[in-house]
Amino acid sequence: MKALIALILLVQLPIHKAVPAAPPAPLGCDDPESEAAAEFSVNYINGHSHHGYKFTLNRIKNIRIIPQGLNNYILLLELHLLETMCHVLSPTPLENCTVRSFVQHAVEGDCDIKLQKLNGKFSVLASKCHSHADSSEDVLQVCPVCPLLTSLNNTEVLTAVATALNDHNSKTPDAYLRLLEIGRANIQYEPAHVVFVEFAVAATNCSAEDAKVSVEACQLLPEDQSNFGFCTATMVKRPSQDLRVGCQLYGHQPGVTYSHPGHDTSAGLSPSVVQGFINHNLRLSHNNPFASESSSSEFPASAFSAKSVAKRAVADVAQHDKVPHPVGFLPPPPPCPGKIRHFKI
Known part of the structure; x- marks a missing residue:
C-alpha cells in the first residue's frame, strides 16, 4: 500500500523538461x-x-x-x-x-x-x-552635356586643385591649408570647357602670412588639434577663364583621423591610392x-x-x-531584394 501511494505521488510531481x-x-x-x-x-x-x-x-x-x-x-x-x-x-x-x-x-x-x-x-x-x-x-543617355567623372590624377584636375587651393590660401589670413586628397573631379567640354573638383584639406600650424615666409615649415596640426575641411572649385577654361573656390573647416573632431597614403601632401596632389581611378574604392577600407x-x-x-x-x-x-489559413496567419516575409530608397543604378 505504501508503495502504491509513493508511486501516485511520484506521478503527480511536475516534470521539468528543457525546451530548446x-x-x-x-x-x-x-x-x-x-x-x-x-x-x-x-x-x-x-x-x-x-x-x-x-x-x-x-x-x-x-x-x-x-x-x-x-x-x-x-x-x-x-x-x-x-x-x-x-x-x-x-x-x-x-x-x-x-x-x-x-x-x-x-x-x-x-x-x-x-x-x-x-x-x-x-x-x-x-x-x-x-x-x-x-x-x-548611362549618364550621357539621360544628360548628353553633363560633365563626367575623370581620373583623379588627370593633369587638368591637378592644375585646378593646385590653383584653387593657392587662391584660397592667398585670400584667407587664417590657417594655411594643405591638401589631403582629391575626392572627385568632373570635366565638361561643351558648351563650355569647365573643370569641377572637390578635395579634402587640413589646417597647418601656419597662417597664410607665415606660409609666405617659409611654406616648407608649415606642418599639419597634431592629432589632438587636427582640423579637417573640404573645398569645392569650378575652373572655367573656355570661352573665358574664371575660378570659383569655396572651403570650409570643420573644427577639431576628437577621435577623427585621416589615414595618409604615404606621400608628402604638400607636394603630392595625387594620392597613390587613387592614381588612374575616377573614384575612391570602398575596397581599400573594407x-x-x-x-x-x-x-x-x-x-x-x-x-x-x-x-x-x-x-x-x-x-x-x-x-x-493551397491550405486554409488560421485566424492571425502571417504570410512569409517578402522575397529579396528589398525596396529601392533612392534610384536604380
Missing part, C-alpha cells in the same frame, strides 16, 4: 530587424572608411539569419549603397547628407556584411565592399573575405543568392495558398 530555444524566424529584406541591421552596418562602413565619401543605403539585396544559440545569431547581409556629398571626414550626420544624383555621375557601392546579434546588440564581424561609378553611357558565407565551406554560396531566396519565398507563398 526556437530558432529566429526568417527575415525579409524590408523587415524592421533587417533595416536596423543595415543601418548599423552602413554606419560601421562609413566610420571605418579612410578615403572618399560617406555612403547611404539604397537597397537591402539579401539577408540570411544563422542561429548560434540562445539570444545569439549571425546575420549575413548584401547591401547596395550610393555615394553622398559628405566626405568621410565631415561631421554632418548621414541622414543630413545629400545623395549624389544620377546625372552627377553617381557612384554605387556593394557590400557583404557579417553581423552578430548577441543579447540584442549588433557587432560587425567582417565587411567586404567594392564601389564604382556608373557607366558614362576587404575582409569572411564577410560573406561563400568564403566558408560551412555555408554554400548558392544558399545566399538573391535568386534562390526569391524562388523559395514564391514557393512558400504558393504552398500556403
Whole structure:
C-alpha cells in the first residue's frame, strides 16, 4: 500500500523538461530587424572608411539569419549603397547628407556584411565592399552635356586643385591649408570647357602670412588639434577663364583621423591610392573575405543568392495558398531584394 501511494505521488510531481530555444524566424529584406541591421552596418562602413565619401543605403539585396544559440545569431547581409556629398571626414550626420544624383555621375557601392546579434546588440564581424561609378553611357543617355567623372590624377584636375587651393590660401589670413586628397573631379567640354573638383584639406600650424615666409615649415596640426575641411572649385577654361573656390573647416573632431597614403601632401596632389581611378574604392577600407558565407565551406554560396531566396519565398507563398489559413496567419516575409530608397543604378 505504501508503495502504491509513493508511486501516485511520484506521478503527480511536475516534470521539468528543457525546451530548446526556437530558432529566429526568417527575415525579409524590408523587415524592421533587417533595416536596423543595415543601418548599423552602413554606419560601421562609413566610420571605418579612410578615403572618399560617406555612403547611404539604397537597397537591402539579401539577408540570411544563422542561429548560434540562445539570444545569439549571425546575420549575413548584401547591401547596395550610393555615394553622398559628405566626405568621410565631415561631421554632418548621414541622414543630413545629400545623395549624389544620377546625372552627377553617381557612384554605387556593394557590400557583404557579417553581423552578430548577441543579447540584442549588433557587432560587425567582417565587411567586404567594392564601389564604382556608373557607366558614362548611362549618364550621357539621360544628360548628353553633363560633365563626367575623370581620373583623379588627370593633369587638368591637378592644375585646378593646385590653383584653387593657392587662391584660397592667398585670400584667407587664417590657417594655411594643405591638401589631403582629391575626392572627385568632373570635366565638361561643351558648351563650355569647365573643370569641377572637390578635395579634402587640413589646417597647418601656419597662417597664410607665415606660409609666405617659409611654406616648407608649415606642418599639419597634431592629432589632438587636427582640423579637417573640404573645398569645392569650378575652373572655367573656355570661352573665358574664371575660378570659383569655396572651403570650409570643420573644427577639431576628437577621435577623427585621416589615414595618409604615404606621400608628402604638400607636394603630392595625387594620392597613390587613387592614381588612374575616377573614384575612391570602398575596397581599400573594407576587404575582409569572411564577410560573406561563400568564403566558408560551412555555408554554400548558392544558399545566399538573391535568386534562390526569391524562388523559395514564391514557393512558400504558393504552398500556403493551397491550405486554409488560421485566424492571425502571417504570410512569409517578402522575397529579396528589398525596396529601392533612392534610384536604380
